[in-house]
Amino acid sequence: MNTPLKITAFAVALAATFGAAYGVGDVVVPIGASVDPAAHAGHEDGNASNREGEPGEHTRSGHNTPPGGLQIVENGYRLDLETPRIPVAKKSELRFTIRDGAGRKATAFKREHGKELHLILASRDLGTYRHLHPTRSPDGTWSTKVGLPAAGAYRLFADFTPAARGAENLTLGTDLAVSGSYRPAPLPAPAKVTRVGGYTVTLDGRLRPGAASELKLKVTRNGRPVTDLDPYLGAYGHLVALRSGDLAYLHTHPNGAPGDGRTKPGPTISFTATAPSAGTYRLFLDFQHQGKVRTASFTADADADRGAQGPAGSRSPEGPEGDHQH
Structure with missing residues (x-):
């Protein structure tokens, strides 16, 4: 190979x-x-x-x-x-x-x-x-x-x-x-933290097969919480999960929306998701700050035996900067 x-x-x-x-x-x-x-x-x-x-x-x-x-x-x-x-x-x-x-x-x-x-x-x-x-x-x-x-x-x-x-x-x-x-590339190891474009995003929560769970993603920059995220397509963040192997598609909603009187513009964006099965998933978070859209990606395991635990793994290295396309 x-x-x-x-x-x-x-x-x-x-x-x-x-x-x-x-x-x-x-x-x-x-x-x-x-x-x-x-x-x-x-x-x-x-x-x-x-x-x-x-x-x-x-x-x-x-x-x-x-x-x-x-x-x-x-x-x-x-x-x-x-x-x-x-x-x-x-x-x-x-x-x-x-x-x-x-x-x-x-x-x-x-x-x-x-x-x-x-x-x-x-x-x-x-x-x-x-x-x-x-x-x-x-x-x-x-x-x-x-x-x-x-x-x-x-x-x-x-x-x-x-x-x-x-x-x-x-x-x-x-x-x-x-x-x-x-050349095929291996899937990155599961991790709680990733960096993208000068921002650090931390994942709290775990995908659970067949059951709803809350995923919280916290955005920081230079060690400080980002509390002024821009609304982007009607939300402060958008999350897609794809299952490794067959690429089963899981599209989640954020919990709350800009202007609803209770959802803050960061640093934490909350989602509710249900994994269709146990397995390894790749998560992609879109968020916008200061007029630019960035995407943070994670690898996460959905494991019925460890549903209450956070995803294991080392910190994701900061990769080369790319762009979100429309």
Whole structure:
């Protein structure tokens, strides 16, 4: 695995197949280098997201509903990726549509956290991450520019709620291939602390499989608490968690919102989340301060036997600064 490899259609399909085998045998297919996102004007250290609504985890009806992002079709809606392959390290346009049960391009969506649709991109090794806000043309085609620094297999998640009465939130997923040479990277060890762009973020709490738990993330700078976080997409922070192996998608809500009379603008941002199973997850927190969005990332274990304990591990080293893209 130390020899650079070339992505082929077979390799990408094989990676997707192994990734889906999570429930059978904890198979992890790491593809793509662990590289922070490339620079993007006005933001730093890109990696995560959320949406508005009531506090607490964004739930989906049905006790047996699988985690988000594992299916390309759900409740009659289908994610149709028109650009399934892009080159590495080159700004390229992604185009996709959301089609309804009749095969028509959907053009009506509810706005959540100021956007009709949130688009997440993550490499299979969870080393590269993007939270994007594409634009929709009148005919229902979504598009956005993106540059990815590492070749390999990626997962693309479309997070949206159709405007149809009674429609629930959906997260549909599909595979994206980024051509070029690549070296797989190991997942960082679990840790309570990470640094990004001169900020230190500390995680308090633990993901629990099958049960709701509170995760608190405290933001400091130069040893001082940051108490003037900017509202960003209707919240002081947005958190996405992806399960290592199959990249099951867990999108959580912050507890409270700017202007509600009780939620403070830092230093602590609180979330409620439920892990769909035991396993290892990669957490991505977006927060904005002084007009710039930064993303802090953590590796955390969801372990039923240690549900009350904080995540173990050493401090995450401060990596090269990247940017949050839209």
